[in-house]
Amino acid sequence: MNNLLEIQGLSKTYGSVAALNDVSLSIEPGHIIGLLGPNGSGKTTLIKIICGLLQANSGTVLVDGNPAGTADSRAAISYLPDQTYLDGDMTIEAIVDMFKYFYEDFDENRAMEMISSLNLNPKAKLKTLSKGNQEKVQLMLVMSRRAKLYILDEPIAGVDPAARDYILRTIISNYEPTASMIIATHLISEVEPVLDEAIFLQNGSIKLFKPIDDIRAEEGMSVDELFREVYRC
Amino acid sequence: MPWNLNSDSPIFVQIIEHLQIDIVSGKYKPGDKLPSVRDLAGEAGVNPNTMQKALSELESTGLVHSERTSGRFITEDDNMIKNLRKSLVDVQIEKFFKSMEKLGFTGDEILELVKEYAQK
Amino acid sequence: MLGKFIKYDLKKTAPVMALLCGITILLGIVCSILQHWSQDTEYALIELLGLMVLCVIAPLHMISKYYCKSLYTNEAYLTYTFPASNKVIVSSKIIVTLIWATIFCASAFISLVAFTPESIMHVINERTDPKVVLKIIYLLFVMFLMGIAGVMALIFSICIGNLWRNHSTIGTILCFTVLGFTLMFIYMKNLGMSVAHRGDHFWGYEDLFWNFVCSIVLIVVFFVATVNITSKKLNLD
Numbered sequence: 001m002n003n004l005l006e007i008q009g010l011s012k013t014y015g016s017v018a019a020l021n022d023v024s025l026s027i028e029p030g031h032i033i034g035l036l037g038p039n040g041s042g043k044t045t046l047i048k049i050i051c052g053l054l055q056a057n058s059g060t061v062l063v064d065g066n067p068a069g070t071a072d073s074r075a076a077i078s079y080l081p082d083q084t085y086l087d088g089d090m091t092i093e094a095i096v097d098m099f100k101y102f103y104e105d106f107d108e109n110r111a112m113e114m115i116s117s118l119n120l121n122p123k124a125k126l127k128t129l130s131k132g133n134q135e136k137v138q139l140m141l142v143m144s145r146r147a148k149l150y151i152l153d154e155p156i157a158g159v160d161p162a163a164r165d166y167i168l169r170t171i172i173s174n175y176e177p178t179a180s181m182i183i184a185t186h187l188i189s190e191v192e193p194v195l196d197e198a199i200f201l202q203n204g205s206i207k208l209f210k211p212i213d214d215i216r217a218e219e220g221m222s223v224d225e226l227f228r229e230v231y232r233c
Numbered sequence: 234m235p236w237n238l239n240s241d242s243p244i245f246v247q248i249i250e251h252l253q254i255d256i257v258s259g260k261y262k263p264g265d266k267l268p269s270v271r272d273l274a275g276e277a278g279v280n281p282n283t284m285q286k287a288l289s290e291l292e293s294t295g296l297v298h299s300e301r302t303s304g305r306f307i308t309e310d311d312n313m314i315k316n317l318r319k320s321l322v323d324v325q326i327e328k329f330f331k332s333m334e335k336l337g338f339t340g341d342e343i344l345e346l347v348k349e350y351a352q353k
Numbered sequence: 354m355l356g357k358f359i360k361y362d363l364k365k366t367a368p369v370m371a372l373l374c375g376i377t378i379l380l381g382i383v384c385s386i387l388q389h390w391s392q393d394t395e396y397a398l399i400e401l402l403g404l405m406v407l408c409v410i411a412p413l414h415m416i417s418k419y420y421c422k423s424l425y426t427n428e429a430y431l432t433y434t435f436p437a438s439n440k441v442i443v444s445s446k447i448i449v450t451l452i453w454a455t456i457f458c459a460s461a462f463i464s465l466v467a468f469t470p471e472s473i474m475h476v477i478n479e480r481t482d483p484k485v486v487l488k489i490i491y492l493l494f495v496m497f498l499m500g501i502a503g504v505m506a507l508i509f510s511i512c513i514g515n516l517w518r519n520h521s522t523i524g525t526i527l528c529f530t531v532l533g534f535t536l537m538f539i540y541m542k543n544l545g546m547s548v549a550h551r552g553d554h555f556w557g558y559e560d561l562f563w564n565f566v567c568s569i570v571l572i573v574v575f576f577v578a579t580v581n582i583t584s585k586k587l588n589l590d
Contacts, residue, residue, distance in 0.1 A: 030282070031282075032280055032282075048589060051433075051434060052433065052434075052439070052587075053429075053430070053433055053434070053587060053588075053589040054587065054588055054589065055585065055586070055587060055588065069438070069439065069587075070438055071354060071436050071437045071438050071441070072436070074434055074435065074436045074437070075436035077434070079430075079434050081430045083427060083430070084427060085427045085428060085429075085430035085431045086428075086431060087428060098361070101357070101361060102357065102361075102435050102436065103435075103436065104436075165235065165278070168235070168278055169275045169278070172271070172274050172275045172278070172279070172280070172281060173271060173275050175271065175274075175280075175281045189240070192244075193235070193238055193244055193277075193278055193279040193280065193283075194278065194279060194280050195280060196280050196282050196283070212243075212244060212280075212283075213243035213244055213245055213246075213283070216240075216241075216242060216243045216244070217243050220241075221240065221241075222240030222241075224240065225240055
């Protein structure tokens with residue numbers, strides 16, 4: 001089976017600082033993977049390069065066989081950035097229509113289902129919603145796409161616990177054996193049960209890439225606890 | 234609400250224990266149909282692959298069996314369930330005795346205390 | 354995909370831009386009517402001033418609220434994750450900007466014609482030599498192209514300015530100022546050269562020929578350069 005994500009020898013430097021250092025990574029379909037690491041470890045840099053929003057200095061990134069930044073690779077990715085990126089003046093309805101227009105794999109029914117289960121008014125303008133609801137809308141859009149690779153950058157940070165449950169349940173119910181998900185987060189203990197594998201990133205290099213239960217069995221502690229130990233200040 | 238999982242043991246092991254308790258306590262009766270892997274995973278708040286692994290484990294012990302098109306069902310074997318109940322209870326009793334012994338009680342003292350408590 | 358982008362963006366920008374163009378044309382009609390009634394010359398001033406103001410508002414709106422907003426703010430996270438290559442994305446934004454620039458120029462022209470309908474009547478009634486009419490159309494067209502080249506120079510300046518993350522505004526202004534003066538210089542030089550060449554004062558097609566060529570070359574160069582540089586140097590923070 002073709003790997004969904006194939007990264008070889010990826011490096012990115014900002015001046016003299018190496019944000020990513022010869023990173024290599026393969027991800028198959030049907031996995032939910034946590035991208036874990038402290039601030040400045042290179043998580044966001046890696047994600048942006050995969051999405052084609054940043055140019056690497058060297059190395060190759062193939063998304064479903066297509067180089068990062070090309071139309072086909074972007075079509076295969078559903079990306080949730082760490083910040084608001086939608087036009088606040090648009091209504092939820094208008095944004096759903098926009099996604100439907102540009103993305104062939106957008107499932108409008110699923111989107112409307114999620115909107116009604118969140119008790120949101122489709123005719124409401126984004127800027128009139130609370131921050132929590134805005135984030136849920138952005139998540140809803142990303143999850144309504146039948147993409148191959150979902151990349152979520154801090155999907156539950158800054159959100160109340162009830163909303164976190166909802167988001168994690170949505171991630172689980174969205175699981176497809178033909179797709180994979182990368183979740184970058186620092187809230188490891190909440191997300192850990194949902195993950196298949198964890199990637200530890202430190203100073204631009206991958207320190208660890210193992211299944212969650214293997215880590216628990218071998219290290220005798222949860223991934224959250226291992227993380228605290230590895231990255232102890 | 235997601236299941237209460239601790240950070241000690243592998244998640245799929247804890248899922249198996251949770252499901253065993255559900256079966257023994259009667260939440261799932263013999264012959265009952267289990268929810269789909271995805272629904273169970275969502276309920277538990279865990280990865281569907283991990284849930285699948287746990288269910289396969291339960292299948293191999295015979296506690297659960299799958300009908301090709303209709304899904305997974307709890308066994309109708311009452312004996313198996315009774316035996317499972319016994320072994321789970323044994324584990325709890327052993328745990329209890331170990332912690333009581335840590336507090337310094339002997340076997341006989343423990344039996345007395347238990348009788349007193351049960352009569353309250 | 355390119356067509357899809359252009360169609361969608363035109364629809365989205367239509368409400369404000371169509372309104373601006375409408376106001377432009379209306380200005381000409383209203384001033385013309387008022388001029389007829391009062392015989393004052395101030396309406397000519399109002400028309401001209403109004404047009405000047407609109408000529409600043411319209412491009413400013415397009416560039417800041419559409420072009421820059423979708424490519425250089427948080428919205429870029431949305432723009433650049435649509436299923437298309439960087440080149441297609443940037444090209445579509447430039448093309449939509451140019452389409453509205455053209456429509457706006459046309460509106461300004463209609464506005465002026467509406468303000469002085471007598472000039473058109475005069476041309477038709479006097480059965481003016483069609484060659485003169487053609488020359489006027491050619492002159493207007495070259496002026497239009499020079500305006501478009503100016504817009505492209507601004508777009509190119511924005512692209513260059515944004516190569517320096519923290520000083521993008523200064524970079525843009527600097528670049529545009531340099532380009533602005535350079536363009537003026539080139540245009541004047543071309544005019545001067547052809548007049549000097551000819552020697553007399555009756556102007557012909559040759560006068561504007563080099564400006565015509567330069568404008569087209571500049572438009573193409575700025576377009577290609579902007580698309581390529583923005584694509585290769587994409588770096589969202």
